[in-house]
Amino acid sequence: MDNISAMPTPRLVDTARLEAALQRFADARDWNRFHAPKNLAMALTGEVGELVEIFQWLTEDESRRVMDDPATAQAVRDEVADVMMYLVRLSSVLGIDLDAAVGAKLAANARKYPAPPPPGP
Amino acid sequence: MDNISAMPTPRLVDTARLEAALQRFADARDWNRFHAPKNLAMALTGEVGELVEIFQWLTEDESRRVMDDPATAQAVRDEVADVMMYLVRLSSVLGIDLDAAVGAKLAANARKYPAPPPPGP
Amino acid sequence: MDNISAMPTPRLVDTARLEAALQRFADARDWNRFHAPKNLAMALTGEVGELVEIFQWLTEDESRRVMDDPATAQAVRDEVADVMMYLVRLSSVLGIDLDAAVGAKLAANARKYPAPPPPGP
Amino acid sequence: MDNISAMPTPRLVDTARLEAALQRFADARDWNRFHAPKNLAMALTGEVGELVEIFQWLTEDESRRVMDDPATAQAVRDEVADVMMYLVRLSSVLGIDLDAAVGAKLAANARKYPAPPPPGP
Numbered sequence: 001m002d003n004i005s006a007m008p009t010p011r012l013v014d015t016a017r018l019e020a021a022l023q024r025f026a027d028a029r030d031w032n033r034f035h036a037p038k039n040l041a042m043a044l045t046g047e048v049g050e051l052v053e054i055f056q057w058l059t060e061d062e063s064r065r066v067m068d069d070p071a072t073a074q075a076v077r078d079e080v081a082d083v084m085m086y087l088v089r090l091s092s093v094l095g096i097d098l099d100a101a102v103g104a105k106l107a108a109n110a111r112k113y114p115a116p117p118p119p120g121p
Numbered sequence: 122m123d124n125i126s127a128m129p130t131p132r133l134v135d136t137a138r139l140e141a142a143l144q145r146f147a148d149a150r151d152w153n154r155f156h157a158p159k160n161l162a163m164a165l166t167g168e169v170g171e172l173v174e175i176f177q178w179l180t181e182d183e184s185r186r187v188m189d190d191p192a193t194a195q196a197v198r199d200e201v202a203d204v205m206m207y208l209v210r211l212s213s214v215l216g217i218d219l220d221a222a223v224g225a226k227l228a229a230n231a232r233k234y235p236a237p238p239p240p241g242p
Numbered sequence: 243m244d245n246i247s248a249m250p251t252p253r254l255v256d257t258a259r260l261e262a263a264l265q266r267f268a269d270a271r272d273w274n275r276f277h278a279p280k281n282l283a284m285a286l287t288g289e290v291g292e293l294v295e296i297f298q299w300l301t302e303d304e305s306r307r308v309m310d311d312p313a314t315a316q317a318v319r320d321e322v323a324d325v326m327m328y329l330v331r332l333s334s335v336l337g338i339d340l341d342a343a344v345g346a347k348l349a350a351n352a353r354k355y356p357a358p359p360p361p362g363p
Numbered sequence: 364m365d366n367i368s369a370m371p372t373p374r375l376v377d378t379a380r381l382e383a384a385l386q387r388f389a390d391a392r393d394w395n396r397f398h399a400p401k402n403l404a405m406a407l408t409g410e411v412g413e414l415v416e417i418f419q420w421l422t423e424d425e426s427r428r429v430m431d432d433p434a435t436a437q438a439v440r441d442e443v444a445d446v447m448m449y450l451v452r453l454s455s456v457l458g459i460d461l462d463a464a465v466g467a468k469l470a471a472n473a474r475k476y477p478a479p480p481p482p483g484p
Binding site: 256257260305323324 | 373374375376377378380381384388391392399400401402404405407408411412414415417418421422423424426427429430439440441443444445446447448450451453454456457458459461464465467468469471472473476478479
């Protein structure tokens, strides 16, 4: 029982260890002065641009099979990771609780786009 | 001892519950057919564009204080959440292990940008 | 003869009048201080994001018919115009000769992607 | 008089020759099938991302001096040209009259952001 009460509430996303790793990374290289939110938002844009370039000439169906080719799969993983790192870093320097922000937006989306009732018997 | 061996390795990022929530969201609305990786990469672009618009006319210093204004802070949290949701959804439909991808890229970055040695005594 | 020598060389793009109009627009509103190249590059991103949002859930075929719907057609025209205005404004504050830059890049692309020979008789 | 009436109305932007050159370029390489508006909008995003990457870590003042360095200046000209080419190609395949679209948006912006009256004597 005590064990249960001590269990952390499960989170939609948990990025605490990446936030800490990125802070150490910036500290060790004296990069904090470059990491203004404005600059990080731009860096996020650049990485998303590189991700989009992988998909731009593919058909939808080809895009669903993009991980079949090992080299392309590695490129996609690398770009997705870059986007994640800049997004988490941006949230971190702004003091945003990503889990709370995502939870609130997911709830808002559920109100904005109500699911249709399941089909009857 | 058994308890320790059963403990999950701490992850840089854990997005499993958000992935599951987004899958349920898409299933309930019959949205999976729209969620080709190509389309999700475009949606990610659109949300990053909305995030960037918040910062475009701000100075770097103003961007560091962007959370001081409650309405702007809410807009930033909403856009950051939108970017996170599309990034996680994209990774999910591609079968990418985000934690592994981020860990590999962080290690590659550490090799690419070695930290200078700490100053001597 | 004199007339011919006085004729301007035809340009791939001629944006001189838009450049002048945008300069007058900025002058009249005291906006030049906001128009650092960094900020204009971000604004360009934001507008491209709005353009992409129109296409993100369309199939390729639907995207080819996007101008059939008057309201969507107007939205596309507006976003394309916004992108053009920020691109021309950015080039203008940087002193870039857009016609020369485009001509040079087009020549470089022709070398990079040589056209196959036409089919024989 | 006749000469004057025969003079073309000056345009804010004239991209007719670039449109024609890009059409010939696509025809010669059998690229029209790739040039769905959806794909061209993505390609535009990718090029804007490359442009933004040049500016992301610069201060506003540094961004104003970006053309002082020959190598960076060339990179900026190349990326600006790439953005222009995809924007004009996108407009072309959609049948958009760029000059008219820009003129309409400029007029709308003038109504949306009225200029303050000039200071009195």
